Amino acid sequence: MQQPKQTPSGGHADVRIIAASPEVARRVAEVLRRCFAATEQRSYPAGAAGGTRLELVVDTTRAAEPARSWLETSRTPGADSGRE
Numbered sequence: 001m002q003q004p005k006q007t008p009s010g011g012h013a014d015v016r017i018i019a020a021s022p023e024v025a026r027r028v029a030e031v032l033r034r035c036f037a038a039t040e041q042r043s044y045p046a047g048a049a050g051g052t053r054l055e056l057v058v059d060t061t062r063a064a065e066p067a068r069s070w071l072e073t074s075r076t077p078g079a080d081s082g083r084e
Contacts (some may be wrong), residue, residue: 011061017054018046025054032058035067 008014015032019025022043029041036058046053063071 008057011059012058013058015056015058016050019020021056022052022054025052029054030054035064037062038047049062 008016015029017025017028019028022029025043026041029038032038037058039057041054041056042052045051060067060071
């Protein structure tokens, strides 16, 4: 498996979805987009055995419900020090 060329900027996450079909991968990406702002997805063959690999970047600083409430309750105490 390839490693990312660089670490995403703060608040962003690179997401890779591997599924048996493009439709399944698109459905998972759609759920992520309902929770977070995201870049356009990029789709690739998953390998010789078939399947689809879909990649996108999500912005957790622009989270919608229910992700926002989950992120707020899952933060480590002190993780936001210096923020108001």
